[in-house]
Amino acid sequence: xxLVSSLESDLGELQRRLVILRVGLLLVVxxxxxxxxxxxxxxxxxxxxxxxxxxxxxxxLEPARGLIYDRHxxxxxxxxxxxxxxxxxxxxxxxxxxxxxxxQLIGLDPALxxxxxxxxxxxxxxxxxxDRLTLxxxxxxxxxxLDLPGVMIQVESQRNYPNGATAGHVLGYxxxxxxxxxxxxxxxxxxxxxIVGQYGIEKxxxxxxxxxxxxxxxxxxxxxxxxxTVVVDQPQAGDDxxxxxxxxxxxxxEDLLGQESGAIVAMDPTSGDILAMASRxxxxxxxxxxxxxxxxxxxxxxxxxxxxxxxxxxxxxxPGSTFKVMMAAAALxxxxxxxxSSVHCNGGYQFGRRLYRDWKAGGHGAVDLxxxxxxxxxxxxxxxxxRMGIDTMAFFGRQFGLGEETGVELPSERVGxxxxxxxxxxxxxxxxxxxxxxxxxxxxxxxxxxPLQMASLIxxxxxxxxxxxxxxxxxxxxxxxxxxQELPAVEKRKLHIKPEYLKVIQEALADVVTExxxxxxxxxxxxxxxxxxxxxxxxxxxGPEKDIPKKFRDHAWFVAFAPxxxxxxxxxxxxxxxxxxxxxxxxxxxxxxxxxxxxxxxxASVEQHPAAKAGT
Amino acid sequence: MMIDRVMESREFDNFDVRxxxxxxxxxxxxxxxxxxxxxxxxxxxxxxxxxxxxxIFLGTIAFFVMLxxxxxxxxxxxxPAYILIILLLAFVLFEGKSSRGAQRWIPIGPxxxxxSEFAKLVLILVLAHYYSKAPRVGWLQRVVVPGLLxxxxxxxxLKQPDLGSGLSFLAIYAAMLLMVGMRSxxxxxxxxxxxxxxxxxxxxxxxxxxxxxxxxxxxxxDPNYDPGGKGYHALQSRIAIGAGELTGKGLYGGTQSQLxxxxxxxxxxxxxxxxxxxxxxxxxxxxxxxxxxxxxSLEIAARAKDELGALLAVGVICMLCFCxxxxxxxxxxxxxxxxxxxxxMSYGGSATIMTMASLGLLLNVKRRRLSxxx
Numbered sequence: 001x002x003l004v005s006s007l008e009s010d011l012g013e014l015q016r017r018l019v020i021l022r023v024g025l026l027l028v029v030x031x032x033x034x035x036x037x038x039x040x041x042x043x044x045x046x047x048x049x050x051x052x053x054x055x056x057x058x059x060x061l062e063p064a065r066g067l068i069y070d071r072h073x074x075x076x077x078x079x080x081x082x083x084x085x086x087x088x089x090x091x092x093x094x095x096x097x098x099x100x101x102x103x104q105l106i107g108l109d110p111a112l113x114x115x116x117x118x119x120x121x122x123x124x125x126x127x128x129x130x131d132r133l134t135l136x137x138x139x140x141x142x143x144x145x146l147d148l149p150g151v152m153i154q155v156e157s158q159r160n161y162p163n164g165a166t167a168g169h170v171l172g173y174x175x176x177x178x179x180x181x182x183x184x185x186x187x188x189x190x191x192x193x194x195i196v197g198q199y200g201i202e203k204x205x206x207x208x209x210x211x212x213x214x215x216x217x218x219x220x221x222x223x224x225x226x227x228x229t230v231v232v233d234q235p236q237a238g239d240d241x242x243x244x245x246x247x248x249x250x251x252x253x254e255d256l257l258g259q260e261s262g263a264i265v266a267m268d269p270t271s272g273d274i275l276a277m278a279s280r281x282x283x284x285x286x287x288x289x290x291x292x293x294x295x296x297x298x299x300x301x302x303x304x305x306x307x308x309x310x311x312x313x314x315x316x317x318x319p320g321s322t323f324k325v326m327m328a329a330a331a332l333x334x335x336x337x338x339x340x341s342s343v344h345c346n347g348g349y350q351f352g353r354r355l356y357r358d359w360k361a362g363g364h365g366a367v368d369l370x371x372x373x374x375x376x377x378x379x380x381x382x383x384x385x386x387r388m389g390i391d392t393m394a395f396f397g398r399q400f401g402l403g404e405e406t407g408v409e410l411p412s413e414r415v416g417x418x419x420x421x422x423x424x425x426x427x428x429x430x431x432x433x434x435x436x437x438x439x440x441x442x443x444x445x446x447x448x449x450x451p452l453q454m455a456s457l458i459x460x461x462x463x464x465x466x467x468x469x470x471x472x473x474x475x476x477x478x479x480x481x482x483x484x485q486e487l488p489a490v491e492k493r494k495l496h497i498k499p500e501y502l503k504v505i506q507e508a509l510a511d512v513v514t515e516x517x518x519x520x521x522x523x524x525x526x527x528x529x530x531x532x533x534x535x536x537x538x539x540x541x542x543g544p545e546k547d548i549p550k551k552f553r554d555h556a557w558f559v560a561f562a563p564x565x566x567x568x569x570x571x572x573x574x575x576x577x578x579x580x581x582x583x584x585x586x587x588x589x590x591x592x593x594x595x596x597x598x599x600x601x602x603x604a605s606v607e608q609h610p611a612a613k614a615g616t
Numbered sequence: 617m618m619i620d621r622v623m624e625s626r627e628f629d630n631f632d633v634r635x636x637x638x639x640x641x642x643x644x645x646x647x648x649x650x651x652x653x654x655x656x657x658x659x660x661x662x663x664x665x666x667x668x669x670x671x672i673f674l675g676t677i678a679f680f681v682m683l684x685x686x687x688x689x690x691x692x693x694x695x696p697a698y699i700l701i702i703l704l705l706a707f708v709l710f711e712g713k714s715s716r717g718a719q720r721w722i723p724i725g726p727x728x729x730x731x732s733e734f735a736k737l738v739l740i741l742v743l744a745h746y747y748s749k750a751p752r753v754g755w756l757q758r759v760v761v762p763g764l765l766x767x768x769x770x771x772x773x774l775k776q777p778d779l780g781s782g783l784s785f786l787a788i789y790a791a792m793l794l795m796v797g798m799r800s801x802x803x804x805x806x807x808x809x810x811x812x813x814x815x816x817x818x819x820x821x822x823x824x825x826x827x828x829x830x831x832x833x834x835x836x837x838d839p840n841y842d843p844g845g846k847g848y849h850a851l852q853s854r855i856a857i858g859a860g861e862l863t864g865k866g867l868y869g870g871t872q873s874q875l876x877x878x879x880x881x882x883x884x885x886x887x888x889x890x891x892x893x894x895x896x897x898x899x900x901x902x903x904x905x906x907x908x909x910x911x912x913s914l915e916i917a918a919r920a921k922d923e924l925g926a927l928l929a930v931g932v933i934c935m936l937c938f939c940x941x942x943x944x945x946x947x948x949x950x951x952x953x954x955x956x957x958x959x960x961m962s963y964g965g966s967a968t969i970m971t972m973a974s975l976g977l978l979l980n981v982k983r984r985r986l987s988x989x990x
Contacts, residue, residue: 011923014795014930018918021791021933025914028941029907033900035948039858040896047858051892054855055871221876 056217056230057088059126060191063211064157066238068171068201070247071273071474077171077202077285079157083133085141086126087117091150091220098148102129105144106137109293116192126150128176128193132158132290145225152226158289159195159202165284167250169310170243170277170410170472172200173288189213199288199308201241201472204409208476211238240477242484244273252595253278256588261576262555263311263451266592269459269561269570271489272468274408275596277312277452281305313406313413316448317574320533320581321376321517322557323443325461325505327384328373330396332501336388339504342368345379349386349438356382356438359534373508374516376532378442385441390432393440394420399495400457401467402449407492408470416453419446444536451572454559458531459570461509462561465495465502510564513586521560521586526597530560530571530589532581553577558585562593569596632979638909639960639975643672645902646961649890653873653881664882664963671965675972682976683983690977691748691924694741698769701738704731705772720776730966732773732781737974739769739785740931743792748924759793780956784938791934796927849885852878853947856888857899864895882963884955888947906940916982925981932974 039047068077085102092098095117103110113129133141138153145151159174175198181187186207190196194213197206214235219227244267253264257280266276283300292300300308309315331337347363349356358364358378364371372380385393397403403418417423419440421432439445449457452470460467469490476485495502509529513521517532535555556578561567571589578584651665662670682690708722708731721728746762766789774782856872859865868874870892873881881889891899910933917929936959943958945951957964959971 010796011920011926014923014926015918015920017795018914018930020794021930021937022911022914025907025910025937028937029903032941032944032948032950033903035945035950036857036891036896036899036903039854039948040860040891040899041862043858044861044896047855048861050855051859051872051877054852054877219871 055219055221057090057126057220059086059152059154059216059218060193061214061216061233061235062154062156062195063213063235064237065159065174065195065211066209066477066479067240068209069240069242070167070245070250071243071275072246073242074247075162076167076243076245076247077159077161080160081155082131082158083135083138084131084154084156085129085133085137086152086154087129088126088150088152088220089117093149098151101144101148102141102151105140106130106133126152130291131156149225159285161285161289163247163251164286165282166247166254167245167277168200168282168285169279169312170200170245170250170274171285172202172204172411173198173283173285174202175289176291200285200310200410201243202285203411205241205473205476209238209241211479212236237479239479241473242475242477243472244268244271244275244474245277245472246275246596246599248599249276249592249596250278252276253592254280254282256591257575260578261305261311262578263315263572263574264588264592265312265451265455265572266596267455267459267470267570269463269468269567272456272459272470272492273474273489274470274472275569276592277310277472279309279311279315281307283307310410311451311574311576313408313410313450313452315574316414316416316450317555317557317576318445318447318535319443319449319454320535320555320557321378321442322454322458322531322533322559322572322581323441323447323449324373324376324381325509325531325559326397326400326402326457327381327393327441328369328505328508329400329461329495329497329501330393331384331388332369332504333396333497334388334392336384336392337369339369339501342366343372343377343380343383345377347379349379349382351382351386351435351438354435369504370508370511373505373531374511376512376517381441382438385437386434390437390440391420391422393437394418394423396497397447399493399497400460401453401492402447402457406450406452406456406470407490408452409472413452414450416448416450417446443533451574454557454574455570455572458559458561458572459567460495461502461505462529462567462570464499465497467492467495506564509561513560517582518558518560518586520582521558521590523562523590523594525594526562527564528560528562528590528593529564530558530586532586533557533559534580537577550577553579556584557581558589560586560589560593562597568600569593632912632982635909635912635975635979638905638912639972642902642905642909642960645890645905646886646958646963647672648867649886649893649961650882650963652868652870652893653878653886653889655868656874667965668963668968671968672972674965675969678969678973679976679979682973683980685980686984687925687928687977687980690980691741691745691928694738694745697738698742698765701731701735702768702772705735705769705776708732709772709775720778727965730964732776732778733964733966733970735769735773736781736784736788736935737932737970737977739766739788740928740935740974743788744924744927744931747792747796747927748922758796762789762792778955780942780954783942783954784935784956787938788931788935791930792927795930796923849879849953850946850949853885853888854949856885857891857948860892860895860899862896864891864893864898867893869893884943884953884957884962885947886962887944887958890961891947903944910937910940913978916978920981921984925984929978929981932978935974936971 064079099110099113102108116129174195177190177194177196197203215233217230219230253276264278267274345363345367347358347361364377367377367380397418405413405415424430424432436445440447456470469492512518513528513530518530521528556575558573558581561570573585573589575584647665647668650668654664720730770785856878872878872892873889878885913933917926920926939956939959942956946953957967
C-alpha cells in the first residue's frame with residue numbers, strides 16, 4: 001500500500017503540474033493568434049499588395065506601326081511578325097549566368113546583352129535583349145524555358161520595307177529609342193526598347209505612325225513562367241500614311257542617277273506634292289531598322305559617299321546658272337532691266353582689276369533677258385547683279401524660298417545660303433565686297449541651295465508665282481476611327497512679281513530646251529521648259545573636263561517644268577561631279593518627265609489611291 | 617473476470633469520439649490544403665493528396681494498434697525500440713537518401729522512411745518508462761541519467777542535420793523534466809542559470825550550426841537580409857499569411873502558393889497555404905481545433921490512472937504542442953525557419969503515421985484509466 005500511496009502522490013504532483021502546461025498552452029496560442037491577427041488583419045492589405053506584386057509582371061505590348069503607302073496605294077512600309085527576346089530582371093537571380101546561357105543557346109554579343117540589362121529603370125519592365133530572332137533561335141529558347149526563368153519570347157511586328165532601298169531617304173528608318181531621346185518630353189510615354197522613327201518620314205511623323213503601346217499584366221509563378229494574362233490594355237496601332245510619292249516614278253528617278261551621287265526632286269507645282277525625291281547613294285532602310293553592330297554602323301557612317309545624307313533636302317550646292325531664273329525675276333521686278341533692254345556681252349565683265357569671264361569665250365554679243373536665259377549669258381547677269389546689288393538679290397531670293405526651309409516634312413532639312421550684306425556681317429563679321437555680288441549673280445560664291453529648294457523655285461515660276469509648301473504626305477488614315485484625313489495643300493506665298501514678267505521667264509525657259517543650253521531635254525512627248533546650271537566645285541579649271549579628277553569636276557544642275565502650258569511637274573536634278581548641266585542633268589530630267597507623262601496618260605494602268613476607293 | 621468484463625464495457629465508453637472527430641477534422645483540412653497547392657502539379661504516380669490519404673489510412677491502423685495494445689506492454693519495448701531507432705538513425709547517416717542538403721530518409725521502394733520522426737515517439741516511451749520505473753532521488757537519476765538517454769538520438773538527428781526533430785527531442789526531455797524530474801525550486805534555478813548561460817550557449821550553438829541554419833536565423837532576424845535567398849521562405853510565407861486577410865482568398869485562390877512563390881507549400885508551409893486561402897477566420901478555427909485536441913489530451917493526462925500513463929500523455933502532448941506552435945510560429949515569422957511539420961496537416965508519411973500512433977497511445981491511456989489490474 002505504501003508503494004501505491006507513494007505512486008499516487010507522485011502522480012498527484014505530476015497532475016498538479018499539468019496546470020503549467022495548460023497555462024503555457026493558452027498563453028502561447030494567444031500569442032500565435034495575436035501574431036496572426038497582426039499579419040492578416042492589421043497588415044493584411046500591405047501583404048496583399050506584396051502578393052499582387054509577386055505574381056504579376058507588366059509586359060508592354062508594342063503597337064504595330066502605321067503602314068506607309070505611296071500616292072497610289074503601293075505599300076512602302078509595313079510590319080512583319082518577328083520574335084523578340086525579353087528578360088524580366090525581377091526573375092533573374094544571376095545575370096551573368098543568364099547571359100552565358102543565352103550566348104550558348106543563340107549567337108549573342110554578351111557585352112551588348114549585359115549593356116542592355118544594365119540600363120537603369122524599373123525592374124518590373126522586361127528588357128528587350130534581341131529582336132528578329134530566327135524561328136530556330138526562338139524555338140531553342142522556348143525549349144529551354146524551364147532553365148531560363150525570366151526569359152520571354154514575344155511575337156512583335158518588325159518594320160519592313162518591301163521595296164528595299166527605294167525611297168529610303170524619304171521613308172527613313174526606325175530604331176530603338178535612345179537614352180537621350182527618352183529624356184525628352186515627346187518620348188515620355190516610351191520605354192527602353194521602344195521603336196521610334198529615327199530618320200525621314202518615319203521620324204517626322206513618328207507621333208502618328210508610332211501608335212500607343214498597350215500593356216498586359218501577366219501572372220507569373222515564382223520561376224517567372226507565364227501562367228495567365230490578367231489585364232489587357234490593347235495597343236493602338238499607329239496611323240497609316242499616304243505619301244505624295246509615286247513609287248514607280250521614285251524608282252525611275254533613282255535608276256536615272258544610277259551609281260552617281262546626286263539628287264532628283266520632282267513635284268507637282270500646283271500642290272507642292274513631291275512625286276519623287278531621289279538621293280544617291282542610298283541605303284536599304286530594312287538594314288538600318290535592324291539592330292546593327294557597332295562595326296556595321298561605323299561602316300555606314302564613314303562611307304565617303306555619305307549614303308545617309310539625303311542630298312535632296314540636306315545637300316547644299318552652289319546653284320550655278322539655275323540661279324539666273326531667280327535673277328531674271330528679280331531684275332524685272334526691281335526694274336533693273338526691262339524685258340527688252342539689252343546688255344553687250346564680249347565674253348567678260350571687267351570689275352576693278354578683275355575680269356569676270358563668261359562661260360562662252362568671245363561672248364554672246366547683244367543680249368536681252370530672253371537670250372540671257374536661253375544661252376545662259378554670264379555677263380548679262382554680272383551686269384544686272386551689279387546694278388541691283390546683293391541685298392535686292394537677297395530680297396528676291398528669299399521670296400523664292402532660298403536660304404529658308406521649304407517646310408517639307410523631313411527632319412534636319414538644310415537651308416543653304418542666300419547671302420546679303422547683313423548675312424556676311426553676322427556669319428563672318430566682315431564687310432560685303434562688291435566683287436562678291438558679281439559671283440553671286442550667277443549662283444556662285446556664297447550662294448548655296450538644296451535641290452528641293454530649286455525644285456520649289458522652278459515650280460513657283462511654273463505655277464505663276466504661287467509657292468506651295470513641298471509635302472510628302474497627302475493623307476493620314478486614323479486606325480482608331482478608320483477615317484482618312486486628307487491634308488490640304490498649303491499655299492506658302494505668292495510672289496510679288498508681275499505675271500507678265502513671269503510669263504517672259506517661262507517662255508525663255510521653254511526656249512532653253514528648244515534652242516538653248518538644254519536641247520538634250522527636248523522631248524517629243526511633252527513640252528519642257530528648264531534651265532541648266534553648272535556649279536563650280538574647285539577654282540582650278542585647266543584642261544579638258546575628262547582630265548580633271550572626278551571629285552574636282554563641277555556639279556551638273558537642271559531645273560525644269562512641264563508641260564509648258566499647264567505645268568504638272570517641276571523637276572530639279574543635281575548630278576554631283578558630272579560637269580555641265582546641259583549634257584549631264586538635262587537628259588535625266590527629260591527621261592523623268594516623259595516617264596511621268598506616260599504614267600499619267602489616260603489609259604495607263606495606274607493603281608488607285610485607296611482614298612479614292614474608300615470614297616472619301 | 618467480472619471486473620474484466622466491466623472494464624471491457626467501460627473501455628468502449630472511454631473511447632472518445634470527440635477526440636477522434638477533432639483528429640480527422642484537422643487531417644481533412646490538411647488534405648484539402650495539400651490538394652489545393654499541388655493539384656495542378658503534373659508528375660508520375662499518385663498525386664500528393666492521394667498519397668497523404670494512404671498515409672492517413674496507415675496512420676489510422678497505427679492509431680488503433682497503439683490504442684488497443686496495452687501501453688504498459690508498449691512501454692516495456694521502449695529500450696529495444698530505442699536501440700533499433702538509434703541503429704536506423706546511424707544507418708541514415710551513412711546510407712540515407714539526401715534531399716535539400718539533409719540526409720534523413722531511408723528509401724523503401726518508392727517511399728522514404730524518416731526514422732527521426734519515429735524517434736520522437738520512442739523517446740517519449742523511453743523517458744516515460746524510465747521515470748515510472750526508476751527510483752527518483754537526487755539530480756543524477758532525475759536529470760542526468762535521462763539526459764544521457766536523450767543524447768545519442770539527439771546527436772544522430774542533429775548530425776543529419778534535422779534541427780526541427782532535434783529541438784523536438786529537447787522539448788520532450790524538457791517537458792518530462794518539468795513534470796517529474798524536478799522540484800519547482802529547481803526549475804526556477806535552472807531558468808535563472810539558463811538565462812545567465814544563454815550568451816555562452818548561444819556562442820557554442822552558433823558555432824556548431826550549419827551555414828544554412830545560421831543564414832536562416834539571420835534571415836529571421838531580418839527577412840530582408842536576403843529576400844531572394846535564405847530569407848525567401850520566411851518572407852513569402854508571411855506574405856501568404858498576411859494576404860489571406862480576414863476571410864482568405866478562397867480555395868485554389870492563394871496566389872502565393874498556387875504560383876509557387878511559397879516553396880514547400882504542401883509540407884512545412886501548409887499552414888501558410890491554409891492561411892492564405894481561408895484567412896483569419898480559417899486560422900482561428902484551426903487553432904481552436906488544435907487547442908481543443910490538446911485540451912482533451914491534457915484531461916487524459918490529468919486523469920491517467922498511473923504515472924506511466926500520465927507521462928506518456930504529457931510526452932505526446934508536449935511533442936504535439938511544440939510542433940504546432942513552432943510550425944505556425946515559424947510560418948508567421950515569430951521563429952526562425954526550422955524544418956518542423958505541422959502535425960496532422962503537413963504532407964508526409966513518417967510524420968503522419970507517427971503522429972497518429974502517438975494519439976492512439978494517448979487515447980490508450982484514457983481507455984485504461986479505470987483498470988486497476990493488468
